[in-house]
Amino acid sequence: MELRDIEIFLTLADELHFGRTAERLHITPSRVSHVIKKQERRLGVQLFERTSRTVRLTPPGQRLRDELLPAHRRILQALDRTAAEGRTEAGELRVGYSGPWCAELLLRAAQELRGRHPGWSVRIQEIQFNDLYGPLHRGELQLQITEFPVFEPGLAAGPVLLQERRALMLPADHPMADADTVSLEDLAEVPLLRLQGDHPKPQMDFHFPPTTPMGRPIPRGPSYTSWYEIPVLVAAGFGASIVAARIADYHARPGVAFVPFRDGPTLDYGVLLPAAAPAPLVPAFVELLRSLAEGDGGR
Incomplete structure (x- = not known):
């Protein structure tokens, strides 16, 4: 079934009138009738009940309309987006x-x-x-x-x-700073810095868990509003921060240590x-x- 034939079927299913369908699509009523009859022959089912006064969708016609309509909209949207890209030269x-x-x-x-x-x-x-x-x-x-x-x-x-593998950014003099790895359970031993502001609880709990996996409370450290506050607060001994392990390649500085987690999800x-x-x-x-x-x- 051609895209134009689908458009004719969907328009007739919306208008339920051959004349208005033809006018809307800028074709003749006989063209509409011919396309619908061709579709019905091909599918082996009647799509519309027609009388001299009314046009109604049959149950198979209703099902076809309901399944074709969202797909047709997605096709048109995809064509519009592609055309917009083609028209936009800069x-x-x-x-x-x-x-x-x-x-x-x-x-x-x-x-x-x-x-x-x-x-x-x-x-x-x-x-x-x-x-x-x-x-x-x-x-x-x-x-x-x-x-x-x-x-x-x-x-x-x-x-x-x-x-990214996660790591714990710690004060360099913290007892865990020399460990090869840390565990999520170790978060109970150090205040955890938190992002300031009103953010959805599921998101905050993922990035700043209130308890360890075993239910031990994680102490809360100071809050921050920008990345550049984090290493300053950590180096001053105010707490620790969960970060991507790769951050050490970009923001290593005196007074802080990065210890990778051996458990927990990636970032x-x-x-x-x-x-x-x-x-x-x-x-x-x-x-x-x-x-x-x-x-x-x-x-």
Whole structure:
């Protein structure tokens, strides 16, 4: 069944009138009738009950309409997005990140994108902890790579790109600082710094657990609003922070130690997007990020 024939069927199913269907599609009523009869012959079932005064869907016709309608809408949306990309010869993607390794992935994807679409540029900015999702909500960014899970209305999670081993950032003079590894149970022995602000409880409990797996309470340390406060607070002995183990390659400094966890989940970074339809080239850019991340083995 051709796409145009599907459109004729769905329009008639909506109008239930051959004349109005023909007018809406800018064709003749006889063309509508011919297409419907051809569909019925091909399917071996009557789709419409017709009289001189009324047109009604048969039960098989209703089922066909209900199954075709969402698929037809998705096809049209896909065609519209592709056409929009084709019409857009120049533009700017605005993307954000919350980890330096995410920035490196974005820079590589931006270079690839500019090679494929020379008229496009990519603006990359760091996401601040005190405004994690504001730029996406305000339309200042079109996507960001951030820590998962995310529980935020109006935003949609895309693919996970990077899975990082977690570590505990400790004061260098803490008794656990010389250990080869630490356990989630060890969190009961040191105050845990927390992100300041009102965030969904499931998300906070994942990144800042209130208890160990065995139910022992984890002491609460001071809160912070930006990454740059964390090593300062840790070095001063105010507490510890759960971080990606790779952060030691970027932010090692006197007074802090990084000890990897031997248990617990990875720290996952994925694409976060507005829930509304994506802007031109965003789907292509997300696929490019996925491809590059997979080529790195998720690292």
